[in-house]
Amino acid sequence: MCIDPEKSERSLEIYQKLIAEQQNQIRELEQKLQQERELRRELEAQIGTGTAFRAEGQLIQKIAETIPGLTYIYDLNKQCNIYVNDRSSQILGCTPEEIQHLGSQLFSTIMHPEDLAKVPGNVETLVKYEDHQIFEWEYRIRNARGEWRWLMSRDVIFSRNPDGSPQHLLGYAIDITDCKREARERNQLIASLEKSQEMYRTLIKYYPNGSVFVFDRDLRYSLVDGQGLARAGISKEQLEGKSLQETVPPEDLQLFESKYRAALAGEEHTFEYKYRDLIYSITVVPLKNDREEIFAGMVVSQEITEQKQADLSLQQVKKDLEIKFQKQSAVLKASNQQLREEIIEHWRAEEALRESQQQLELFFSQSLDGFLFMMLDEPIQWDDTVDKEKVLDGVFASEKVTKANDALVAIYGATKEEFMVKH
Structure with a gap:
């Protein structure tokens, strides 16, 4: 209340x-x-x-x-x-x-x-x-x-x-x-106020990693406490009863005064403030009574130095990862391009091989009178310096024939499959 x-x-x-x-x-x-x-x-x-x-x-x-x-x-x-x-x-x-x-x-x-x-x-x-x-x-x-x-x-x-x-x-x-x-009613209000202030003081006193300040319409602190004061090297005695002008550095007075007066006008503001080597998140809000009338303002200060440092480290890690990702992306892109080219080349080779096989099948499927054709699984010497009959006997005996045309198979009086099995 x-x-x-x-x-x-x-x-x-x-x-x-x-x-x-x-x-x-x-x-x-x-x-x-x-x-x-x-x-x-x-x-x-x-x-x-x-x-x-x-x-x-x-x-x-x-x-x-x-x-x-x-x-x-x-x-x-x-x-x-x-x-x-x-x-x-x-x-x-x-x-x-x-x-x-x-x-x-x-x-x-x-x-x-x-x-x-x-x-x-x-x-x-x-x-x-x-x-x-x-x-x-x-x-x-x-x-x-x-x-x-x-x-x-x-x-x-x-x-x-x-x-x-x-x-x-x-x-x-x-x-x-x-x-x-x-x-x-006044005595009850005073008793309630004293009780509330005691409760507020207890809560504020143990407010972790931060501080709470209550100021009146003259911008004078009426209540100051919190565990964050000691870390900042400040005691509540240095602030309670003092005005904003007496406690804030001159270069920051305009900033704080504008936020404080805005709170007394019903506005809420949150901003970051650096004090010495510490960074704080500061929220300034109005305080209202049970009739919704603004009678004071409150400042909640939370130290976020470690959080800001962690954020900076995270941003640096993110930046490094982005650089690595860009480099890896470039390498991957080049690899993908090379692989694509190899796949295309392989496909072209397969197409050429299929065309060659089709032409070869077409060639062997033709029966030309007087012409005998066969395909061997390895090269042989075939010229006037060799005994061609012996070479052929050796070819047939070693089962080196992989293809033969109809004219050649007909001489032996067998089918292509039988000829290939025999030879």
């Missing part, structure tokens, strides 16, 4: 701002009440206590109607509210008359039991206060819709009994339910 610390901080600022505004309003009310007290003393001196008290009530009512919170006067002797302004309808869903009708049963009826148990202790503390001191406390009230709402009250002693003990409390209450919820 991605968490936006900026949103959490804004929630805290809103909460603090709201509390500050309410405190300012209370201070203004206290100033008006102080003015009213002075006016009351003047009226008492002029026309008597009864008339002054009525004038005091009218003044308080006018003041109460002008402020956004719930204003009330609580009688400690009767344990009930003797005055509540009209804001009670907005905050509690009850009219001032309904609240006064509940009397001393108000707290037990609408206050949360856990907070009701604290009331006696709060009263015991408050009665020890001076007139100018303000008692502040928070508690839960169930409104007319059955919802539990958080209120914050600021009470001061308004009047005292003849024995000097507090009689009336003047109070001002505001609904802080939303602020409490935002504060709770």
Whole structure:
């Protein structure tokens, strides 16, 4: 889960701002009440206590109607509210008359039991206060819709009994339910963020052969770790809390800044970067919260020096093989051409031999009167210096005759096959 610390901080600022505004309003009310007290003393001196008290009530009512919170006067002797302004309808869903009708049963009826148990202790503390001191406390009230709402009250002693003990409390209450919820959500976010950061740190710390960097919108590193830092001769302390400009060589600043700002705009980029004798594959991506809002960027750096060297070696081997292949291809092409020529020459020789055999068969198949033909398996001497009859007898006796024409075979009164077997 991605968490936006900026949103959490804004929630805290809103909460603090709201509390500050309410405190300012209370201070203004206290100033008006102080003015009213002075006016009351003047009226008492002029026309008597009864008339002054009525004038005091009218003044308080006018003041109460002008402020956004719930204003009330609580009688400690009767344990009930003797005055509540009209804001009670907005905050509690009850009219001032309904609240006064509940009397001393108000707290037990609408206050949360856990907070009701604290009331006696709060009263015991408050009665020890001076007139100018303000008692502040928070508690839960169930409104007319059955919802539990958080209120914050600021009470001061308004009047005292003849024995000097507090009689009336003047109070001002505001609904802080939303602020409490935002504060709770903020605390949950902070706890979740701390847990996530711890998880991220653990994962990043053991990220093999690389490093991870998280940077904010000011391009300042908020998280740096990974096993690759040591190999590069860098510690996370050198980078965490530092800006990009403080950590990157000037000649590379423009490259990294453009990639970082692109990530904060929602883009992802991967590029190679050489640092000293090491080569890195760097990926820069945006980080988003659960509302898909970009609140930071992340850099994942993976050392690829050995891989690049292996790639270069592989490319060299490939180049060498291509050269060898080209050479072998040329040799093979020449060999193929020579073999082709030899095959063609052999084919031509076979064709010539077949033609010669066909012509020879045709020659021997002809029967020419007076001509005798035969073929021997080896040359013999045949001229006037030899006894030709003896030569022929020797030829026939040695079975050297491989072919004979019909005229020669006819002399012996046999077929060609019989003649060849005999001779």
